[in-house]
Amino acid sequence: MxxxxxxxxxxxxxxxTNELIIESFLNTLNTYYPERYKREDVLPFIGPPLYETFTGIDATRVQEMIDAYRKYNHEQHDVLVTxxxxxxxxxxxxxxxxxxxxxxxxxxxxxxxxxxxxxxxxxxxxxxxxxxxxxxxxxxxxxxxxxxxxxxxxxxxxxxxxxxxxxxxxxxxxxxxxxxxxxxxxxxxxxxxxxxxxxxxxxxxxxxxxxxx
Missing domain, CATH: 3.40.50.1000 (HAD superfamily/HAD-like)
Known part of the structure; x- marks a missing residue:
């Protein structure tokens, strides 16, 4: 057909949006877990829904981290998207x-x-x-x-x-x-x-x- x-x-x-997503994850995760996550650590997080990713990191702070991610993501969107x-x-x-x-x-x-x-x-x-x-x-x-x-x-x-x-x-x-x-x-x-x-x-x-x- x-x-x-x-x-x-x-x-x-x-x-x-690769840089935007990577920076959004790093900004969020380094807020809660300073210096634990590097660029290569967040590459597997690209693709799945945020809820799924953050649940796997800390099920008690999922919505809090999603909100932090989205705030940074929206603020930096037009700067980092190409x-x-x-x-x-x-x-x-x-x-x-x-x-x-x-x-x-x-x-x-x-x-x-x-x-x-x-x-x-x-x-x-x-x-x-x-x-x-x-x-x-x-x-x-x-x-x-x-x-x-x-x-x-x-x-x-x-x-x-x-x-x-x-x-x-x-x-x-x-x-x-x-x-x-x-x-x-x-x-x-x-x-x-x-x-x-x-x-x-x-x-x-x-x-x-x-x-x-």
């Missing part, structure tokens, strides 16, 4: 060619809107599924299936694109094809281990996959 629907993760896939190569042009082209476009993210909607507005990508997406909209976050298939339902698409018509194994597994669980991005901060080999159908060297590689030249 011909691909007519593309679903994207946001952080680390469409927009470069764009990845060819993302804007690719998404614009897909939109112009009539593809159905959606975002599936583990972030809350207010932060998602900040990133999309900053990068001017908000004009291209028909559907945005955030953590606010689901009971089960990626890698559960619920967010992907909800986006497909809202777009009126079947899994066979879609590709889920992401930088984290949560994205690949969620897409596979939902029955879509999947594409990993080689610019994932966790390393291309890490993502390749989850066997996405495609690996994108840059976002514009997606155009050839879906037949747009």
């Amino acid at each position: 011909k691909i007519n629907t593309l679903l994207f993760d946001l952080d680390g896939t469409l927009i470069n 764009e990845f190569e060819t993302v804007y042009e690719t998404v614009q082209m897909l939109h112009e060619k009539g593809f159905k476009l959606g975002i599936v993210t583990t972030k809350l909607r207010d932060t998602v809107n900040m990133g999309l507005k900053l990068t001017k990508l908000d004009q291209f997406f028909d559907v945005v599924v955030t953590l606010d909209d689901v009971e089960n976050a990626k890698p559960h298939p619920e967010p992907v299936l909800l986006a497909l339902k809202q777009l009126g698409s079947s899994p066979e018509e879609a590709i889920m694109v992401g930088d984290n194994h949560h994205d690949i597994v969620s897409g596979k669980n939902a029955g879509t094809q999947t594409a990993g991005v080689a610019w994932t901060i966790k390393g291309q080999e890490y993502l390749a281990g989850y066997k996405p159908d495609y690996m994108l060297g840059k976002m514009s590689d997606l155009l050839k996959i879906v037949g747009v030249e």
Whole structure:
């Protein structure tokens, strides 16, 4: 079946929030545990919901740490967020060619809107599924299936694109094809281990996959 629907993760896939996320974690954790956490220690925290991450660190302070993280994250958002190569042009082209476009993210909607507005990508997406909209976050298939339902698409018509194994597994669980991005901060080999159908060297590689030249 011909691909007519593309679903994207946001952080680390469409927009470069890596430094923002790392600094938000380090700022928060160093407040509670001075000098215990270094940059490499927080890389595994990129991807899962904040609640899951902070519960694993200290179940008695979860909401407190989430609030501290989000406060810093919002304050520094427009300073630290940047764009990845060819993302804007690719998404614009897909939109112009009539593809159905959606975002599936583990972030809350207010932060998602900040990133999309900053990068001017908000004009291209028909559907945005955030953590606010689901009971089960990626890698559960619920967010992907909800986006497909809202777009009126079947899994066979879609590709889920992401930088984290949560994205690949969620897409596979939902029955879509999947594409990993080689610019994932966790390393291309890490993502390749989850066997996405495609690996994108840059976002514009997606155009050839879906037949747009």
